[in-house]
Amino acid sequence: RKEVEQDPGPFNVPEGATVAFNCTYSNSASQSFFWYRQDCRKEPKLLMSVYSSGNEDGRFTAQLNRASQYISLLIRDSKLSDSATYLCVGENSGGYQKVTFGTGTKLQVIP
Amino acid sequence: EPEVTQTPSHQVTQMGQEVILRCVPISNHLYFYWYRQILGQKVEFLVSFYNNEISEKSEIFDDQFSVERPDGSNFTLKIRSTKLEDSAMYFCASSVRQPSGAFFGQGTRLTVV
Numbered sequence: 024r025k026e027v028e029q030d031p032g033p034f035n036v037p038e039g040a041t042v043a044f045n046c047t048y049s050n051s052a053s054q055s056f057f058w059y060r061q062d063c064r065k066e067p068k069l070l071m072s073v074y075s076s077g078n079e080d081g082r083f084t085a086q087l088n089r090a091s092q093y094i095s096l097l098i099r100d101s102k103l104s105d106s107a108t109y110l111c112v113g114e115n116s117g118g119y120q121k122v123t124f125g126t127g128t129k130l131q132v133i134p
Numbered sequence: 135e136p137e138v139t140q141t142p143s144h145q146v147t148q149m150g151q152e153v154i155l156r157c158v159p160i161s162n163h164l165y166f167y168w169y170r171q172i173l174g175q176k177v178e179f180l181v182s183f184y185n186n187e188i189s190e191k192s193e194i195f196d197d198q199f200s201v202e203r204p205d206g207s208n209f210t211l212k213i214r215s216t217k218l219e220d221s222a223m224y225f226c227a228s229s230v231r232q233p234s235g236a237f238f239g240q241g242t243r244l245t246v247v
Binding site: 054055057059061064065066067068069071072110112114115121122123124125126127 | 167169175176177178179182190192223225233234235236237238239240241
């Protein structure tokens with residue numbers, strides 16, 4: 024089983040829609056999680072950290088469910104500029120800082 | 135806004151040659167990383183570096199790879215004898231603490247011919 028698994032998509036949604044991505048992880052040692060976005064042929068850009076208590080930043084909400092080992096990202100009121108690949112990332116802490124990226128979920132927001 | 139800068143943006147090299155990829159992390163960051171992304175594939179962790187030593191490396195980071203922080207600002211990745219399969223985008227990243235999300239440079243596209 025892959026350490027961090029994502030539905031590759033693509034998710035094609037109309038402007039203004041709400042879209043949610045899930046990401047599952049297998050390594051229970053993973054302590055911290057993040058969402059990045061990556062535009063085509065560009066570098067990953069940190070979007071937000073993910074906490075068990077939930078984390079909201081404007082139209083974006085991230086959630087971590089440790090019991091079920093999944094992370095979610097919710098985007099409300101989608102904009103054309105949200106079109107990108109969204110990468111789920113798990114990071115071990117305390118001594119070993121191995122970072123594992125998911126393969127990414129592609130989002131296309133349609134006018 | 136502070137950013138991670140990488141040079142060159144594109145490097146073409148012959149198989150068997152040595153290459154050095156350069157990075158200038160964000161100045162107050164303490165943790166440095168190299169990642170690679172083969173075209174169409176996921177981002178793969180290579181190595182993390184803290185306090186002038188490697189703190190973690192992946193199975194990809196074998197004896198052909200080395201990292202160095204030769205001065206107070208640069209962070210380099212050396213590949214001693216490049217192979218065709220080393221062709222990829224190499225990203226440098228840095229973070230202020232660990233664990234935390236990292237800031238990535240624009241990448242160096244390495245093409246081995």
